Amino acid sequence: MSVINVIDRIFGSRYVLYLVLIIALIYPLIFPIGIPIQISSRTLAVYNYIQHLKPGCHVYMELYYEVAARGELEPNAIALIKQLFDKGCKIVFVSTMSTGPLIFSLLKSSAPDVFANKTYGVDYVFLGYVSGGEAAVASLAKSIKGTVTVDNYGNPVDKLSLLKEVDKATDFDLAIIVSSGTDTFNYYVRQWYTPYGTPLLFVALSVIAPSIEPFVSAKQAIGMLVGQRSAAEYELLVGRKGLGIASMDSQSLSHFVILIFIIVGNIVYWSKRLEAKKAKGGGR
Structure with missing residues (x-):
């Protein structure tokens, strides 16, 4: 099994996304990180x-x-x-x-x-x-x-x-x-x-x-x-550090997780599409 297929099996499950997203949302609320933000x-x-x-x-x-x-x-x-x-x-x-x-x-x-x-x-x-x-x-x-x-x-x-x-x-x-x-x-x-x-x-x-x-x-x-x-x-x-910082940490971390899934999803999609195209071309 190729690396792409392994990644696809892990990241392709919506339950993995839900689990990681829940952790990203809840953890900073309990343990604020203090991700740097610009002061207006x-x-x-x-x-x-x-x-x-x-x-x-x-x-x-x-x-x-x-x-x-x-x-x-x-x-x-x-x-x-x-x-x-x-x-x-x-x-x-x-x-x-x-x-x-x-x-x-x-x-x-x-x-x-x-x-x-x-x-x-x-x-x-x-x-x-x-x-x-x-x-x-x-x-x-x-x-x-x-x-x-x-x-x-x-x-x-x-x-x-x-x-x-x-x-x-x-x-x-x-x-x-x-x-x-x-x-x-x-x-x-x-x-x-x-x-x-x-x-x-x-x-x-x-x-x-x-x-x-x-x-x-x-x-x-x-x-x-x-x-x-x-x-x-x-x-x-x-x-x-209070609920304000914790909330911003939670939002930032959850947004980061979503971006990672979007990026990985696109990499997997285009890699599998390229593999399929090569396989189709080789069959000719």
Whole structure:
């Protein structure tokens, strides 16, 4: 049996392709490789902006997304939180979506190393779910303590050390909006940026990026991070391998496997065709 026939028997089975492809998809998700990728200028601009915030700065972060959107949004949020905590910044988390408490719990469980040396109430606070949509966003901008009386865990907000330092939109150096919907970005532009001038950073799903691009172009937001690609780039910048890098590794490796099968398949096809042509010519 010729080498070509052996290769044909191995690579010609769809089950071999499925098996190799499954391994290529799953392995990097469990053990991220960190395949080099180019950092976009947009991602680098966001990173540099945060690097230039003063140590100990105060940041507000809205977590407005459902579990289905975790794959794209959570890696970005975790990478941003790591950078902010590394700078000694303090974060007030809030969600105007009812899934917020679950989302925050999942976020913390996905990044125990990021929160490991941080003290609740001093370095970060989670206000929990605040209902009311845009009205709630406007109220939080005017006064957090005037909007909520207790945090997500039932602690009185006026007893929390961090909330003695900040209370309204103008007290924050940056507001980060992590959202799977477009309306939330509009709310913060109207209720935080326009009246108070609070710098906004958007973190969005890839599919809605075109809808919020005008805000960035108009300088109503300092920038935006979009999807798993931005997450992977940001994880490389902050030095923490997470789901963003793992997802890019998985995509890259699976694409490589498919290309190899296409190349080998073509080599086998044309080799066998050439052999058949020679055999036919020899028979004459």
